[in-house]
Amino acid sequence: MTVCRPxxxxxxxxxxxxxxxxGVMKGVIAGINPFANxxxxxxxxxxxxxxxxxxxxxxxxxYFPCKTIHVAVVDPGVGSRRDIVCxxxxxxFFLVPDNGLLxxxxxxxxxxxxxxxxxxxxxxxxPSNTFHGRDVFAPVAAHxxxxxxxxxxxxxxxxxxxxxxxxxxSKKTGQVEGQIIYIDRFGNLITNITQEYLVKGxxxxxxxxxxxxxxxxxxxxKEKILSQLxxxxxxxxxxxxxxxxxxxxxxxxxxxxxxxxxxxxxxxxINQGNAQKYFRVDRGNKIRVEMGSY
Amino acid sequence: MTVCRPxxxxxxxxxxxxxxxxGVMKGVIAGINPFANxxxxxxxxxxxxxxxxxxxxxxxxxYFPCKTIHVAVVDPGVGSRRDIVCxxxxxxFFLVPDNGLLxxxxxxxxxxxxxxxxxxxxxxxxPSNTFHGRDVFAPVAAHxxxxxxxxxxxxxxxxxxxxxxxxxxSKKTGQVEGQIIYIDRFGNLITNITQEYLVKGxxxxxxxxxxxxxxxxxxxxKEKILSQLxxxxxxxxxxxxxxxxxxxxxxxxxxxxxxxxxxxxxxxxINQGNAQKYFRVDRGNKIRVEMGSY
Amino acid sequence: MTVCRPxxxxxxxxxxxxxxxxGVMKGVIAGINPFANxxxxxxxxxxxxxxxxxxxxxxxxxYFPCKTIHVAVVDPGVGSRRDIVCxxxxxxFFLVPDNGLLxxxxxxxxxxxxxxxxxxxxxxxxPSNTFHGRDVFAPVAAHxxxxxxxxxxxxxxxxxxxxxxxxxxSKKTGQVEGQIIYIDRFGNLITNITQEYLVKGxxxxxxxxxxxxxxxxxxxxKEKILSQLxxxxxxxxxxxxxxxxxxxxxxxxxxxxxxxxxxxxxxxxINQGNAQKYFRVDRGNKIRVEMGSY
Numbered sequence: 001m002t003v004c005r006p007x008x009x010x011x012x013x014x015x016x017x018x019x020x021x022x023g024v025m026k027g028v029i030a031g032i033n034p035f036a037n038x039x040x041x042x043x044x045x046x047x048x049x050x051x052x053x054x055x056x057x058x059x060x061x062x063y064f065p066c067k068t069i070h071v072a073v074v075d076p077g078v079g080s081r082r083d084i085v086c087x088x089x090x091x092x093f094f095l096v097p098d099n100g101l102l103x104x105x106x107x108x109x110x111x112x113x114x115x116x117x118x119x120x121x122x123x124x125x126x127p128s129n130t131f132h133g134r135d136v137f138a139p140v141a142a143h144x145x146x147x148x149x150x151x152x153x154x155x156x157x158x159x160x161x162x163x164x165x166x167x168x169x170s171k172k173t174g175q176v177e178g179q180i181i182y183i184d185r186f187g188n189l190i191t192n193i194t195q196e197y198l199v200k201g202x203x204x205x206x207x208x209x210x211x212x213x214x215x216x217x218x219x220x221x222k223e224k225i226l227s228q229l230x231x232x233x234x235x236x237x238x239x240x241x242x243x244x245x246x247x248x249x250x251x252x253x254x255x256x257x258x259x260x261x262x263x264x265x266x267x268x269x270i271n272q273g274n275a276q277k278y279f280r281v282d283r284g285n286k287i288r289v290e291m292g293s294y
Numbered sequence: 295m296t297v298c299r300p301x302x303x304x305x306x307x308x309x310x311x312x313x314x315x316x317g318v319m320k321g322v323i324a325g326i327n328p329f330a331n332x333x334x335x336x337x338x339x340x341x342x343x344x345x346x347x348x349x350x351x352x353x354x355x356x357y358f359p360c361k362t363i364h365v366a367v368v369d370p371g372v373g374s375r376r377d378i379v380c381x382x383x384x385x386x387f388f389l390v391p392d393n394g395l396l397x398x399x400x401x402x403x404x405x406x407x408x409x410x411x412x413x414x415x416x417x418x419x420x421p422s423n424t425f426h427g428r429d430v431f432a433p434v435a436a437h438x439x440x441x442x443x444x445x446x447x448x449x450x451x452x453x454x455x456x457x458x459x460x461x462x463x464s465k466k467t468g469q470v471e472g473q474i475i476y477i478d479r480f481g482n483l484i485t486n487i488t489q490e491y492l493v494k495g496x497x498x499x500x501x502x503x504x505x506x507x508x509x510x511x512x513x514x515x516k517e518k519i520l521s522q523l524x525x526x527x528x529x530x531x532x533x534x535x536x537x538x539x540x541x542x543x544x545x546x547x548x549x550x551x552x553x554x555x556x557x558x559x560x561x562x563x564i565n566q567g568n569a570q571k572y573f574r575v576d577r578g579n580k581i582r583v584e585m586g587s588y
Numbered sequence: 589m590t591v592c593r594p595x596x597x598x599x600x601x602x603x604x605x606x607x608x609x610x611g612v613m614k615g616v617i618a619g620i621n622p623f624a625n626x627x628x629x630x631x632x633x634x635x636x637x638x639x640x641x642x643x644x645x646x647x648x649x650x651y652f653p654c655k656t657i658h659v660a661v662v663d664p665g666v667g668s669r670r671d672i673v674c675x676x677x678x679x680x681f682f683l684v685p686d687n688g689l690l691x692x693x694x695x696x697x698x699x700x701x702x703x704x705x706x707x708x709x710x711x712x713x714x715p716s717n718t719f720h721g722r723d724v725f726a727p728v729a730a731h732x733x734x735x736x737x738x739x740x741x742x743x744x745x746x747x748x749x750x751x752x753x754x755x756x757x758s759k760k761t762g763q764v765e766g767q768i769i770y771i772d773r774f775g776n777l778i779t780n781i782t783q784e785y786l787v788k789g790x791x792x793x794x795x796x797x798x799x800x801x802x803x804x805x806x807x808x809x810k811e812k813i814l815s816q817l818x819x820x821x822x823x824x825x826x827x828x829x830x831x832x833x834x835x836x837x838x839x840x841x842x843x844x845x846x847x848x849x850x851x852x853x854x855x856x857x858i859n860q861g862n863a864q865k866y867f868r869v870d871r872g873n874k875i876r877v878e879m880g881s882y
Contacts, residue, residue: 012608012611023354024354030359037622041611056607063619064615184606247668249665262716274635311630317630328596422849424850424855
C-alpha cells in the first residue's frame, strides 16, 4: 500500500473571515476528497477587487508544491454569463472566474490548456446563482484533486480575459515612473517597478557598442548592478528617498527607505513603521525613480 | 492496513482571530487525535452573540461530510451551571453549550439523542472556569472523533434550550413582514423570509378547493412559482425594490435588488455594493414583501 | 507499513490575514513535508510587537503535542544581523528570531539546546532580506519535521536575548501592584499577577515561625487559599472590585469582576461586556491588589 501525498488545494477569495463562506467550501471539499490538504492563501481581498486578488495569487502561487490546485474566487459576476475556467500551466492548476484574476500570472507563463467549466456532474446538485464558491469551485477542485482531468470538466477555449496591469513608464534614460499597486498590512507600498526593470534601466545606461564591453556587462551580476543603485533616488509625493536599501533595518527606526520586496517589486517602507500612514498615499499613487548620478 | 478517512471536526466560536484561543483548541485536539481534520467555520461571531452563531452554524453544517463533529462555542455562560451537550442527528454530531446555539438546526431535524456532558475523564485535567473551549470542548470532540460514543460522555437528557427565532408575519394574503437576521461581509441583508415561505405565499393565493386544481398546483415547480414572483415588491425603510432577481448582476452595478440567497433566505443586496451602508439598516430592521399584482 | 503521526508545526506571526504571507509559508512547508500538520496559533500580533507575540506563544505552546515545532515570526530585525535560532526544550522545538520572543517561556523551562541557524542548505535558494518567514523559517521548520536535527542547522550557542518582563511589585505585605500586559478580543484585561503570586502573598501573611504551623500551611490547598481571596480588593484607576470571582457569571451582566484567567494570570473582566472599554485602559496601566482583611 502506498499513502499518496495529499494534494494541495489553495483558496483565495474576497469572502472575508466574518461569515461561514470559506468554511462551507472546505466542508464541500472534505466531503469529496477527505485527504485534500486545503491551504488558505487569503480571504481578505477587498470585496470585488479583482486586481488585488490577481496580485496576491501572483506573489504566492509558485511557492506551492507541483500540481497544487489554486482556487481563486473574487467574482463580482457570480451567476452571470462570465465563465469559470480551469487553467493548467506547467506546474499548476488554476480554477478561477474568467475575469482577469490570472492577468499577472500569464505574463509569466503560458497556459498549457484552458477549459471552460460546464460539466455539472462535478457541481453540487442545484447550484445557486450567488455562491459558486460552494456549489461549483469547491466540488470541481475536489474532483480535480482526485484525478479528474481538465478536459472532463468542459470545453476547451483559447483565450482568457485580461485586466490592464499598469506598466512603469520611462520618459528619459535613467528615469522611471511607476505606481503603487498594493499596500500590505505593514503599510509597505509595493510598486509595479520590478527588480528586472531597475537592473535593465541601470545596466542600459552603461552599455556601449562593442562586443567585449557587452560581454563584460553580461557577466556583471544582477547583485552588482543592484548595488550600483545605491545612489538612485525615489520620489513619492514631494519626498525623496536616497538609495536602495537591502533590509528594513538599514535605516533608523521611523525613517523611510526603498528596497526590492519579497515579490521582486520596488517597495517603499518605514523601518518599524507604516509607510502608507507616513506618506498618506493610496493604491494608484505615482512613484518616480531617478537612477542618476553614478 | 486501511487508512481511515480522517474525521472532520469543525470549529465555530466568538474567539476572534486576534488571540491564541482557537489555536490552543487545535493543539489540544491534535494531541488526542493527530489525524483529525479540523476545519474552521468561523471565529468572528460577535462576542456572546448566540443568535449569529446559530445562524452561521445552520447555514454551513450540512455541507460537511457525514459524521462530522461540529463544535460551536459561543458561550457567555462559561463556567456557570449551563450544560454542555452532545447532540446527535441523523448525519452529524454537535458539541455546544446548551444555550440555543442549535435553535435554527432543530427546526430542520430532530435530534436522535442528547447527552449532557459530565464525564471529566474526557476533559483536560483541572479544567478552568473560563476557557471550556480548551478544557472541555476540544478534548471531548477529539475523543468523539476517535470513536467514543455520546452515551459515554454523560447523562441522557430530552430537551434543548431554545432561542426565539423571529418568524415572518403575514397580516393579509400576499403580504409578508420579515426582518433582517444577518448581515454578511458584503453588506447583504439576509432576512428570515425563506424561499419556501415565498413559494407558499405566492402559491397559496392561487390554490383553490378541488382535488384536480390542487394536484395541478403540486406539479407547478418551485422554479415556476419563483419566476412568478418577478412582480413582487420588497420594501425596506421607505425604499422599494421591484421583482426578484436571480443573480446580483441582473441589475446595474450600484443598484439594489432582492434575491433568494445561498442559504435559502430572501436577501437584499446591491450589485457590487454594500446594502447595509446603502440603506443604513441593521439586524432587526423590518422588510416587507408584497406579492401583489400577478 | 506504519503511518506516522503527522508532526505539528505551529505558526505565530504579525503577518495579519489581509495579505498572502502566511499562505505562502504553508505552501513552502507543504512542498517539503506534505504530511506536516500546520496549525495557526495567531497572525494578528500587532506589527513588530514582540511582547504580545511572546505572551501568546507562552499561553499556548504547552497545549500542543510533544515534539511540536513552534515557529514564531515577529521580527522587526528581519534581514539584519539578528540571529534565527532553534531552541529545544524537554517537549518542544521553537524556531524564532533571537529577539526575546521566548522570554516568558524560558522563565518556565530551561532550553536543552540552542542553535543559531546558519546552514542555508535548509533555506529556500537565494533567500530575500525581507521575508525570512518564507525563505528561512518555513523550510527549516519543514526539514525539522522530517527529522533533521537541530545540530545540523547551525552553530550551538548558549544564551538567548531576553526582553524585560514587568514583574509585580509588593511594597507592603498583602499589597501588590501589577500591570496590564495583554488585552484580548473580549476586552479582558490580563495582568502580570499570577495565581501563584496571589497564593504566596495571601499564604505569606499567615505563615509564622514554628514547624507545625508551617506544615499545616503546606497542606492548605491552593484552592483553599484562593477561596480566602474572596475579600481581596482590586483597584484599577479609581474603581475598586471586591473579591475574586470564579467565573464571569458570578457577577451580574455588565458588572466588573476579577478572576484568575485561563492562562493563570489575574484578569479584570466585565460579565458579557468589554473591560477595556469600560475602564478605558490600555496595556501598561497599573492594577493594585489589596489582600487585606481576612
